Amino acid sequence: MLKKALSSLFAEAHIVDTALLPFSECRQTLPRLLEEKEGFAPQSVILFLLPYYTKKPEGFSAYAAPRDYHHFIKALYATLLPQLEASLSPYRFYAFTDHSPIDERHAAVRAGLGVFGQNGLLLTEKYSSYQFIAEIITDAPLALLGEADIAPLASCLACGRCRDACPTGILRGEGEDCLSAITQKKGALSSEEEALLRREGSAWGCDACQEACPYTERAKKNGTIYTTIPYFREECIYSLSTALIETMPKERFRQYAFAWRGRQVLLRNLKLLNK
Numbered sequence: 507m508l509k510k511a512l513s514s515l516f517a518e519a520h521i522v523d524t525a526l527l528p529f530s531e532c533r534q535t536l537p538r539l540l541e542e543k544e545g546f547a548p549q550s551v552i553l554f555l556l557p558y559y560t561k562k563p564e565g566f567s568a569y570a571a572p573r574d575y576h577h578f579i580k581a582l583y584a585t586l587l588p589q590l591e592a593s594l595s596p597y598r599f600y601a602f603t604d605h606s607p608i609d610e611r612h613a614a615v616r617a618g619l620g621v622f623g624q625n626g627l628l629l630t631e632k633y634s635s636y637q638f639i640a641e642i643i644t645d646a647p648l649a650l651l652g653e654a655d656i657a658p659l660a661s662c663l664a665c666g667r668c669r670d671a672c673p674t675g676i677l678r679g680e681g682e683d684c685l686s687a688i689t690q691k692k693g694a695l696s697s698e699e700e701a702l703l704r705r706e707g708s709a710w711g712c713d714a715c716q717e718a719c720p721y722t723e724r725a726k727k728n729g730t731i732y733t734t735i736p737y738f739r740e741e742c743i744y745s746l747s748t749a750l751i752e753t754m755p756k757e758r759f760r761q762y763a764f765a766w767r768g769r770q771v772l773l774r775n776l777k778l779l780n781k
């Protein structure tokens with residue numbers, strides 16, 4: 507648990523799910539990201555969750571309905587890091603998400619934020635799999651930040667619903683690709699891929715394994731699944747069409763996660779779906 511003054515900094519950004527972990531408990535995946543920071547000897551990790559679910563959009567993934575979380579996290583770190591550095595000088599703080607020196611899911615489970623899901627995602631009681639994980643790595647000793655509750659490496663119910671729901675079979679070890687990756691491929695799709703997109707009606711991403719999960723069912727029933735962060739509730743798009751994407755100004759289009767592969771990839775998918 508973070509000390510009160512630190513958790514207040516996160517709470518100002520509406521981030522309420524935080525945890526601490528000694529760096530020594532982390533599984534390093536890209537150590538060079540820290541090695542390149544001269545003289546930096548990591549001691550502690552502040553992990554936090556960014557829940558993003560508002561509602562399931564029509565024919566695309568729920569994470570793509572709000573604006574891209576990378577913009578949110580960039581602005582957050584621009585505010586948060588100087589505050590942490592000022593309050594805990596001379597210690598250094600480096601922030602990550604996605605492209606991280608540590609295995610984020612492993613660290614989040616170890617820090618007690620959730621469990622490993624057989625759908626390959628972190629599962630939490632509040633949000634199921636509908637959250638991003640982010641972390642700040644520091645050379646400040648853990649005792650200055652708060653207390654860590656190190657949790658066992660727990661896994662989900664292993665009920666198999668996600669595997670049964672997976673449209674490509676990749677979760678059952680049958681298919682070669684995830685539908686989400688197929689929707690994001692550049693260039694022409696194969697006739698099998700086109701047929702899959704049409705069958706599943708997905709213009710971007712795939713939430714089948716997340717929607718089938720009992721954690722999701724429970725989080726929806728309990729009403730906890732919804733994001734606590736205003737950024738993810740504002741300016742959401744719940745329906746995509748060729749006309750909407752073709753006429754969307756460049757600056758607005760760039761705010762959404764589906765922009766990263768360029769407009770043509772999304773337009774190709776929408777045309778396949780006759781949208």
Ligand code: SF4
Nearest residue numbers: 672684685712714715
């Ligand atoms: S996102 Fe869809 S295709 Fe990918 S693993 Fe989950 S259910 Fe399967």
Ligand code: SF4
Nearest residue numbers: 624662665666668719
């Ligand atoms: S659907 Fe079942 S097996 Fe799959 S992640 Fe959820 S709890 Fe685990």
